Amino acid sequence: MKAGSVIYQQKVTNIDSVIFYNPGTNPGINITTVQIPGGTFTMGSPVSEVNHESNETQYQVTLTAFKMSKYEITNAQYAAFLNTKSIGSNGLYTGGTYPFKTLIYATSGSYDWGLHYTGGQWLPVTGYENNPVIKVTWYGAAEFATYAGGRLPTEAEWEYACRGNTTTPFNTGNCLSDVQANYLWVYPYNTCTNTNTTYPFKTQPVGTYTANSYGLHDMHGNVLEWCNDLLGTYPTTAQTNPTGAVTGSERVFRGGSWYSNAQACRSAYRNGMLPGSNDRIGFRVVGPVVHCLALS
16 A cells, blocks of 8 residues: 555445545545446437437447446535635635636525635535535536546546446436436426426435436436536547547536436537536546555
8 A cells, every 4th residue: 555545444335336535645535436337339329319419420439447426526525625725715726737727616696505615614505515516617627536536537438427328318218307317307308207396496415316227326417517528529430438629628518407408418418618617517536546445
């Protein structure tokens, strides 16, 4: 074990399901992960798919196995990171891989379900500790991922993990109901039956909705999720472990949010924003694992 590592002790039944991160000498943040097996899949959507978009041209992708956080990163986890790095009220980080970039913005008004800067520290809004962090920039997501000993998922990894061996518009099938994801279900896709009469219209605690076949929660809806890639045109030939466009100004986001209609929550749907943007967006992280030891 590397000098300076910290041991976190917790009984686990599946050693691949829990990772305890300890980058360098920083305090660890516990992130539950799942193993995503390697494989080959068809990325994008067929032209016959309802609401197919021109930037979703299908091509074959082969990926090696990786681990991904089971849930979107929460307010509590992100606040711990900010406070460890002594990030001030303006959210600016002078160090890291992307120095002098704003990592996050405090929430307020109609989106006040994130973080506030109070008494010299970042704190989750009371009652929203386990909700996904929002208003985080791509820089903020990337810096957290590095701190956690991992990285942001590539766009291909994200879609592969989201699909969970499905080829339908959603990992739930050909439609998405209000009990399967937190999205703007008043605008339905295909003919899903919705059972609720009141729309949440805000983030929900991570894990509220049923996981996909890989054990990942909220890949559809809740919050948009940053990917590592620059937004660009898909290649026309088969690729292995693709990392996205070489040039561009926007970073990819995936998954849809509580404020998205169903078509924007599709497994293949892709869009992008400038990396300094903040909105109804969060993220999750992928392996590798560093400095970790799980004890049973």
